[in-house]
Amino acid sequence: MTTIAELHDRARQRLVPEYYDYFAGGAADETALADNERAFRRLALMPRVLRGRADRDISVELPGARASMPVVVAPTAFHRLAHPDGELATARAAAAAGTVLIASMAATVGVGEMAAAARAVDPGAALWFQLYLQSDTRVTETLVRRATDAGCSALVVTVDSPVFGRHERDRRNGFADLPAGFAAENMRDLPGGRRNIEMTPMSWEHLDRLRASTSLPVLLKGILHPEDAHLAIERGADGIVVSNHGGRQLDAVPASIDALPRIAEVAGGRVPVLLDGGVRRGSDVAIALALGAVAVGVGRPVIWGLAADGELGVRQVLELLREEFDHTLALCGGQGPADLTRDLVTVRGPEGGKW
């Protein structure tokens, strides 16, 4: 397999059709889902010449972790529907790649087991834990404790989901819950006996409470409005993930990459800004970095790798992105991520674009 698109094709052939639709689908008309990838194709890089170096270093410093490349694994649910090894395979592959795995609260393997699998590959493997704040604060606290005990080095609070998105493929397929034999393992034995993940409206005050209850860095995932980026930084967030949830929440939103420049401007280097949504090529990673991201997350590509070939498939996805990104950097005359600056990005077409 030489591209993520080929791994996607293989995954499509291997997956149960209802599960494929769950992973591949977006909300409503899937406009944002499609636009996430299309928006990268509307942009182009303006390489610099006669200044490249052969000794490139593509590693990046992130909250609580150093990653070997500016690509991390975005949190996605239910990996055991893609492959029997599920999140264990994903955790091993991310550790082998030397990058951060953001463990989903809705994982079908508990965060402790994921951490153990990752650390068997690399004792220094970095995991972050993704969290939907729960209205019962005891549940949230228990989940944070489990993530902390597992050695997670940051929390990623998903803030774009006051309600679940309209996943119309799932409605058509009657896919409403995990099938028998699978469970959201982080949700076992919680105070109040709750087993299901609640998506419910939360406020900045809930976030303040979380911040006060943990010493881990807290990043907010799902920010698109520059004013929310401003508020997040004011309220002490340690990082922002610009994301439209892979087009799975509100469909009438911009592509993540189109929202990035204004948020990066607001952040002004005070906190790291990450981006996810539509990243399929190393050149997409380079464009996102040039527009102000310190790293990107990949969601579906990891699932395609997992479904195609388990741990090896995920490794392949991460190594393809590493190789393609490094190649793009070389062709742009860069030595490291910091050489990817905003002036290198233009809008396709004869006029070019002004950012």
Ligand SMILES: Cc1cc2nc3c(=O)[nH]c(=O)nc-3n(C[C@H](O)[C@H](O)[C@H](O)COP(=O)(O)O)c2cc1C
């Ligand atoms: C099948 C699937 C499950 C997801 N589950 C979660 C989740 O549990 N928590 C979360 O914050 N985001 C979740 N996301 C969103 C991803 O973290 C990420 O924002 C998105 O996948 C990025 O877009 P991409 O798939 O184009 O890379 C999920 C996305 C997909 C496709």
Ligand SMILES: CCCCCCC(=O)C(=O)O
């Ligand atoms: C109520 C189940 C929550 C699973 C969340 C997974 C998710 O975020 C997604 O986009 O799917």
